[in-house]
Amino acid sequence: xIKTEHLSKRYDELVAVDDVSFQVGxxxxxxxxxxxxxxxxxxxxxxxxxxTPSGGRASICGHDVVEAPLAxxxxxxxxxxxxxxxxxxxxxAFLHFIADLRGLSGARRAQRLTHVxxxxxxxxVLEQTIETLSKGFRRRVGLAQAIMHDPPxxxxxxxxxxxxxxxxxxxxxxxxxxxxDKIIIISTHILEEVDAVCSRAIIIARGRIVADDTPAGLAAxxxxxxxxxxxxxxxxxxxxxxxxxxxLPGVAEVELSEREARLxxxxxxxxxxxxxxxxxxxxxxxxxxxxxxxxxxLDEVFRTITA
Amino acid sequence: xxxxxxxxxxxxxSYFATPLAYVFIVIFLVLAGAFTFxxxxxxxxxxxxxEPFFTxxxxxxxFLIPALxxxxxxxxxxxxxxELLMTQPVTLWQAVLGKFLAAWLFTALALALTFPLWLTVxxxxxxxxxxxxxxYLGSLLLAGGFLAVGSCMSxxxxxxxxxxxxxxxxxxxxxxxxxxxxxxxxRAWAPQPLLDAIASLSFLAHFDAIxxxxxxxxxxxxxxxxxxxxxxATTIALELHxxx
Numbered sequence: 326x327i328k329t330e331h332l333s334k335r336y337d338e339l340v341a342v343d344d345v346s347f348q349v350g351x352x353x354x355x356x357x358x359x360x361x362x363x364x365x366x367x368x369x370x371x372x373x374x375x376x377t378p379s380g381g382r383a384s385i386c387g388h389d390v391v392e393a394p395l396a397x398x399x400x401x402x403x404x405x406x407x408x409x410x411x412x413x414x415x416x417x418a419f420l421h422f423i424a425d426l427r428g429l430s431g432a433r434r435a436q437r438l439t440h441v442x443x444x445x446x447x448x449x450v451l452e453q454t455i456e457t458l459s460k461g462f463r464r465r466v467g468l469a470q471a472i473m474h475d476p477p478x479x480x481x482x483x484x485x486x487x488x489x490x491x492x493x494x495x496x497x498x499x500x501x502x503x504x505x506d507k508i509i510i511i512s513t514h515i516l517e518e519v520d521a522v523c524s525r526a527i528i529i530a531r532g533r534i535v536a537d538d539t540p541a542g543l544a545a546x547x548x549x550x551x552x553x554x555x556x557x558x559x560x561x562x563x564x565x566x567x568x569x570x571x572x573l574p575g576v577a578e579v580e581l582s583e584r585e586a587r588l589x590x591x592x593x594x595x596x597x598x599x600x601x602x603x604x605x606x607x608x609x610x611x612x613x614x615x616x617x618x619x620x621x622x623l624d625e626v627f628r629t630i631t632a
Numbered sequence: 633x634x635x636x637x638x639x640x641x642x643x644x645x646s647y648f649a650t651p652l653a654y655v656f657i658v659i660f661l662v663l664a665g666a667f668t669f670x671x672x673x674x675x676x677x678x679x680x681x682x683e684p685f686f687t688x689x690x691x692x693x694x695f696l697i698p699a700l701x702x703x704x705x706x707x708x709x710x711x712x713x714x715e716l717l718m719t720q721p722v723t724l725w726q727a728v729l730g731k732f733l734a735a736w737l738f739t740a741l742a743l744a745l746t747f748p749l750w751l752t753v754x755x756x757x758x759x760x761x762x763x764x765x766x767x768y769l770g771s772l773l774l775a776g777g778f779l780a781v782g783s784c785m786s787x788x789x790x791x792x793x794x795x796x797x798x799x800x801x802x803x804x805x806x807x808x809x810x811x812x813x814x815x816x817x818x819r820a821w822a823p824q825p826l827l828d829a830i831a832s833l834s835f836l837a838h839f840d841a842i843x844x845x846x847x848x849x850x851x852x853x854x855x856x857x858x859x860x861x862x863x864x865a866t867t868i869a870l871e872l873h874x875x876x
Contacts, residue, residue: 409716
């Protein structure tokens with residue numbers, strides 16, 4: 326269990342984190358979202374024991390991060406932003422160093438080392454120094470370090486930042502495989518990541534929590550929640566279709582995209598307009614190429630909430 | 633293995649993973665030799681002792697030790713690896729001590745590699761080997777004092793060049809604390825007891841005492857307290873600024 330109560334951090338005049346309270350339990354993957362400079366990294370650093378809070382409390386598995394820092398750190402695997410490490414060390418030497426610091430020994434040490442090396446596919450780079458590795462491998466070395474002692478809690482600061490789509494997919498798969506028995510917090514500003522891995526999302530802006538919900542719950546706040554998107558074969562039909570759709574009682578607004586020949590009908594709150602639009606398309610003989618129901622646009626919610 | 637030991641071993645390994653270790657040792661040995669034979673007049677003196685060798689150690693250390701210590705913390709902060717280290721289950725004090733001891737052990741190794749000089753002087757005559765051993769101890773303590781100062785200066789900044797310059801200046805002030813160059817700064821306004829206190833902080837006075845072959849508990853205590861003080865200051869500086 327991760328628990329924060331009224332957690333704050335002030336730097337002179339600047340309030341980086343302001344009265345942040347939340348709890349995360351086992352099996353949850355919490356996505357920490359927010360614009361750059363919103364306080365995501367500072368909050369995670371306070372949880373990891375790197376930054377001392379100016380106010381409030383935080384605990385990892387019942388260990389207060391200020392009063393019992395070593396116990397809190399022992400329950401925690403942490404990937405700092407940018408995955409810093411010791412560039413002149415080889416991957417093998419670095420992982421052995423971490424295993425020693427984590428107090429692993431004997432058979433368990435060997436077993437954990439083998440496990441993380443296999444799990445993160447580091448075999449081929451074991452003897453390379455870390456500074457010669459690609460960004461993707463460096464990130465994997467950072468993740469290997471974080472899960473070395475099989476901690477119940479993982480805090481990963483932008484684990485997929487700067488990775489290519491394949492590498493992102495690998496990291497997300499890795500997070501998903503660990504999700505069921507661990508508490509995981511990841512920070513990101515990539516919204517698709519929230520859908521891909523998170524069971525819950527907290528949006529933070531100017532140091533404060535502005536939303537705390539499931540990804541579906543957040544999407545439901547969008548104006549586009551349950552909107553119907555319709556693409557026509559013939560752009561000439563757009564104007565007529567627009568007039569007909571706008572006349573439907575459940576439709577609040579219609580947006581057009583001439584380039585894509587697409588029409589999007591935004592429903593009034595609570596209304597479900599898909600059956601009506603589908604019937605209308607049949608009735609008027611519109612040549613529909615694509616018709617689908619939107620669940621909501623996270624980027625739009627994100628902009629509305631954090632603006 | 634204790635956390636101090638784990639950190640010490642990693643640090644020491646990283647000296648030898650880069651050219652740093654080899655460059656430092658070679659330059660130290662070359663300069664120590666040059667000073668001894670040319671400036672110290674090792675042969676011309678006609679005495680079988682290592683005084684011309686040890687006399688120049690404070691001046692050699694003044695530039696070489698800050699070059700070694702400047703990276704201790706400034707590099708960790710610059711590269712961000714300090715965040716990785718400080719989120720492992722280690723205390724700040726263990727990390728400070730481990731890194732300091734690694735640097736000290738490394739200078740001990742460099743110092744030990746001057747043994748051919750000791751062999752030479754024993755071949756040429758019958759030196760007082762007890763006094764030589766004491767002088768080696770004094771030199772090692774002096775290096776420890778310089779390193780502790782350097783560690784603290786390195787913790788104050790993320791810029792290694794700034795750390796180097798700060799360390800040279802502070803070490804220089806400590807070296808000459810008993811001399812007019814430093815004392816005159818305070819003489820205008822400080823009372824006599826304070827001047828005496830400052831003068832008693834001089835590296836040189838304590839180093840000279842030990843190199844004469846007299847191991848006084850007060851001199852040992854002086855270096856122990858000096859190292860302890862600056863390592864504590866390192867810890868405090870890091871505690872306040874590690875995440876900046």
